[in-house]
Amino acid sequence: MGVRQHSLDHAAMAQVRHLAGPLVVPADLDPVVERLGSVRFACLGEASHGTHEFYRWRGELSRRLIEEQGFTWIGVEGDWPDCWRINTWLRGPAEDARTAREVLAGFARWPTWMWANSEVADFLDWLRGHNLARPAERRVGFYGLDVYSLWDSLREIITWLSEHAPDSVGDAHRAWQCFVPYGEDPHRYARATRLVPLSCENDVVALLAEVRARYRSTGEGDEGAFAAAQNAEVAANAELYYRTMVRGDRTSWNVRDHHMVDTVERIAKHLGPGAKGLIWEHNTHVGDARATDMALAGMVNVGQLLRERRLSADVALVGFACHRGTVLAASGWGEPECVLEVPGARPGSHEDVLHHALGRSAVLVFPEDRTGPWLSARRGHRAIGVVYEPAQEGRNYVPTVIGRRYDALVWLERTRALLPLHHESRPVEPELETEPSGF
Structure with a gap:
């Protein structure tokens, strides 16, 4: 069995190398920009809510999709009232002299670091400048999809x-x-x-x-x-x-993700038939739940529901993953944030295969044929939530068929923690823990 597994891993690594292109500069995103250009909804994930490189490369990809492929709005895993204030500022008059950091200072719901961080602020400052150079009716919007507020x-x-x-x-x-x-x-x-x-x-x-x-x-x-x-x-x-x-039970997860997809569809209807949306959420929402053990628990998610409700040609799902580094997270639900070590990937996981096959950051766009020893294999795929315990790393791997879960993957070999704009305090209105098994 060990020899057979070893040969399967070599075959999986060969498929990874065949699919991978380098990721060093924004131009390296060309293959995924081209893949997403024709869709109406591009879902861009993250394997944690606290990793600089996930936010940075998602921002770079979003810039290019806005500038080159005509995407017109962004929906995020955030609250509607907070994000509406950002939307109003982004699309508002030039006389509003506030910076993104000043606008994001109003985020008070735990975990604030998800959106009140330097990486998001830099992207929003760019988007504000992009919008001001365009007519009001063609400015890119920013909306919260979540249900907590x-x-x-x-x-x-x-x-x-x-x-x-x-x-x-x-x-x-x-x-x-x-x-x-x-x-x-x-x-x-x-x-x-x-x-x-x-x-x-x-x-x-x-x-x-x-x-x-x-x-x-x-x-x-x-x-x-x-x-x-x-x-x-x-x-x-x-x-x-x-x-x-x-x-x-887990029914509340489905309530939340149905709400987020319904919100996506309301925004799309409000903005008109030419609108094209970027959806920023965790991989656990973005990646099709039917390709994971979530389906066995009767759970659905945003990526699955969009694929089911829309023509497959209208939707693309992009996952993000890393091998090791640091992450901004909390040691307990509602606790202040801290920088935590992310150890190297578990043996046999998707991240382990990617690390040994590549050893460098990469972009992988999946072909129409999703068969093969890596794309069709069920392996663990790491998901870090807002609470993270490195000592119990095994709990953070979701059994996943990667080729069914995503249409493309952004792979980062080494990552580092986000830089929050302000430090966390205990919430006035704490949230109930909602993450699925293995998240």
Whole structure:
């Protein structure tokens, strides 16, 4: 068996070498830029939320796709209200003299380092300059796809209704008052719904229906109404998410990823048929769940759902991976960030094969035929979350058929930690842990 495994690894390494091109300068991204140019949705992953090279190369790839292939918006694994403020700044008037670092200083939800970091700030400063050189209607947008911002979204809805539909503010206040006893703590609300058969579901669903109606009546091109309508979607789905999360099963993961894909489709509809979106999320959301053990647990994700809902020619999935280095993460849920060592990949994993086959960073674009000893083999594929314990590294490998999970892979031999813009403090509104097995 050992000899057979050794020969299979040599065959896998040969396939890796055949597919790989160098990754040293932005021009080396040419093959993946060409591959993604014709799609409407390009999902760009990351193997951790705290690695400089993942953010840097994803930013370089996004710049080229915006400049050369006409991509018009970015959706990220972030909250709608926070990202809408970035979107407003990015697409706003030149008189707004703030820098990206000043705008990102407003990110307060743990883990803030996911977006409030130097790498994102540098990209956003470039994008702001790119936008200012273009007409307002052709400026690239930036949107949050996630579901966590229940209270922030309710506040935004109340503000918008007060200005544009004061006769409907009552629905928003009823929803707000329903949540008041829980002190903006999702844990308390979720636990309470387990103890008694009462929830705020009816109030947020009624609010959603009212804001949707107001959005339709204003004309669906209205930016402020669109933001309010999305905040109402967030409020309704966040209530469902937290109520489901406390049961301890994995259904809440599906609630979250369905919400993110629905948000992608609402943004695409709002921006029109010519819009082309870049989706920045963790590999565990981007890479097709059907190619991993997530499927065995009944879990879906963004990459899978987009492939299922859209023509395959409209969607491309790009994974990111590394062999070793450092990462910015927390040692426990809700704890401050720290720089942690990422050890060399486990023997037999996809990362181990890539390391021994290449020994350098590379770009791999997968052919239409995804057979072969590496593309079709099921191996462990490392995924580091916002919480990371290097001593328990084995838990971070997701069984993956790489050729089914992605359409291309960006491989980094050695990486280093992100540089946060500010240090983490304990959150006022902690989030329930949501990551799937092996993440």
